[in-house]
Amino acid sequence: MFNPVITGTGVFTPEQIITNDELVETFNAYADLMNAQNAEAIAAGEMEPMEHSSSEFIVKASGIEQRYVIDKTGVLDPKVMHPLFRERADGEISLMAEMAVDACHKALAEAQVDASEIDLVICAASNMERAYPAVAIEIQQALGAGGFAFDMNVACSSATFGIQAAADMVRSGSANKAIVVNPEICSAHLEWRDRDCHFIFGDVATATVIERDSDAKGDYFEILSTRCATEFSNNIRNNNGYLRRSRPYGMEDRRDMQFMQNGRKVFKEVLPMVSKHILDHMADNGVQSDDLKRIWLHQANKTMNDFIGKKVLGRTPEAGEQPNILQDYANTSSAGSIIAFAQNSKDLESGDTGLICSFGAGYSVGSIIVRRH
Ligand code: COA
Numbered sequence: 001m002f003n004p005v006i007t008g009t010g011v012f013t014p015e016q017i018i019t020n021d022e023l024v025e026t027f028n029a030y031a032d033l034m035n036a037q038n039a040e041a042i043a044a045g046e047m048e049p050m051e052h053s054s055s056e057f058i059v060k061a062s063g064i065e066q067r068y069v070i071d072k073t074g075v076l077d078p079k080v081m082h083p084l085f086r087e088r089a090d091g092e093i094s095l096m097a098e099m100a101v102d103a104c105h106k107a108l109a110e111a112q113v114d115a116s117e118i119d120l121v122i123c124a125a126s127n128m129e130r131a132y133p134a135v136a137i138e139i140q141q142a143l144g145a146g147g148f149a150f151d152m153n154v155a156c157s158s159a160t161f162g163i164q165a166a167a168d169m170v171r172s173g174s175a176n177k178a179i180v181v182n183p184e185i186c187s188a189h190l191e192w193r194d195r196d197c198h199f200i201f202g203d204v205a206t207a208t209v210i211e212r213d214s215d216a217k218g219d220y221f222e223i224l225s226t227r228c229a230t231e232f233s234n235n236i237r238n239n240n241g242y243l244r245r246s247r248p249y250g251m252e253d254r255r256d257m258q259f260m261q262n263g264r265k266v267f268k269e270v271l272p273m274v275s276k277h278i279l280d281h282m283a284d285n286g287v288q289s290d291d292l293k294r295i296w297l298h299q300a301n302k303t304m305n306d307f308i309g310k311k312v313l314g315r316t317p318e319a320g321e322q323p324n325i326l327q328d329y330a331n332t333s334s335a336g337s338i339i340a341f342a343q344n345s346k347d348l349e350s351g352d353t354g355l356i357c358s359f360g361a362g363y364s365v366g367s368i369i370v371r372r373h
Pocket of ligand 1: 052053054057058061062156195196197236261262263264266267300301331333360361
């Protein structure tokens with residue numbers, strides 16, 4: 001058995017930013033347009049008018065101030081309301097693989113690992129650009145990596161589930177050096193026309209290199225323990241897929257082809273599940289609240305993170321103990337906790353213990369206890 005460690009992380013951040021004010025201005029223009037188009041039905045009481053969104057609500061309800069996206073032109077056009085990507089030929093690299101490769105190169109540089117040394121690529125994300133061939137295999141080829149590659153999807157928990165899978169394979173020897181990559185094109189599965197959720201997501205890709213401690217060339221995080229759990233719920237879902245053509249309305253626009261959630265229920269049901277999961281995981285590994293120097297949580301909602309942080313530490317976390325990045329990136333699904341980890345972990349001292357935790361659709365929750373070396 002070998003000892004798996006994290007030797008590098010990388011984040012690909014798109015160049016374009018949408019602020020809450022820009023987003024709300026577009027949404028409100030869209031709502032006015034819809035209300036004008038449906039004025040008769042609204043006046044006849046057959047239809048409810050669309051209400052305006054507000055930046056104040058978004059910050060208060062979520063803590064999100066802006067999001068990075070690959071294309072803002074389509075999203076910010078009230079007549080389009082979704083990103084516009086150019087069509088790629090079959091021979092061209094896919095958008096997901098392109099973002100992933102950028103994050104992988106950054107993680108590999110930090111780990112001082114050449115891409116050709118990688119023998120396991122896991123592309124773990126909440127939505128795949130296509131069903132097959134696996135995006136991970138395209139990433140493997142684009143990197144010049146060897147071994148094998150596969151996709152996995154556990155929605156917002158994909159990164160921690162992917163790291164557990166990779167760590168277990170490095171531990172057993174079925175892989176020597178692994179990279180887990182989380183390209184999240186959330187802007188393409190977000191319904192920007194829905195006031196309840198139009199502010200939630202952004203685009204990003206993260207990557208994590210996992211290898212044996214004996215191979216590490218610089219500082220690293222030992223993976224002390226991982227734990228994953230799932231409980232089925234329909235409260236967060238995306239029904240897009242190959243059955244679309246076979247449905248009564250075929251390819252017509254359908255709301256449930258995009259991200260759907262019952263936000264209030266998610267909030268209420270996921271919080272106790274995650275808090276208990278983390279506390280049980282810590283207890284079973286002899287980790288006390290006082291032992292934790294940092295918690296890197298899934299980035300969906302600031303109030304949720306404040307609540308979990310308080311439960312886990314037994315007190316309100318001090319500044320920096322539980323870093324949030326959602327104010328800048330919004331919810332980036334599986335990538336969120338890894339962005340927080342990548343950007344807020346280098347200052348830990350040798351021997352310091354921390355915990356990465358992601359959670360979301362499924363429901364799913366994954367936690368990783370790490371120690372700095
Ligand atoms: N602008 C202004 N007002 C809005 C609004 C918007 N964009 N969206 C909703 N509102 C209004 C609602 O109409 C409602 O008004 P009412 O009280 O008069 O009925 C009120 O604000 C509260 O709406 P609600 O949906 O209950 O908000 P919330 O406080 O639950 O916050 C979320 C919404 C989505 C931010 C929150 O539920 C959440 O974060 N849930 C968990 C999300 C999560 O982790 N998802 C995982 C995804 S991977």
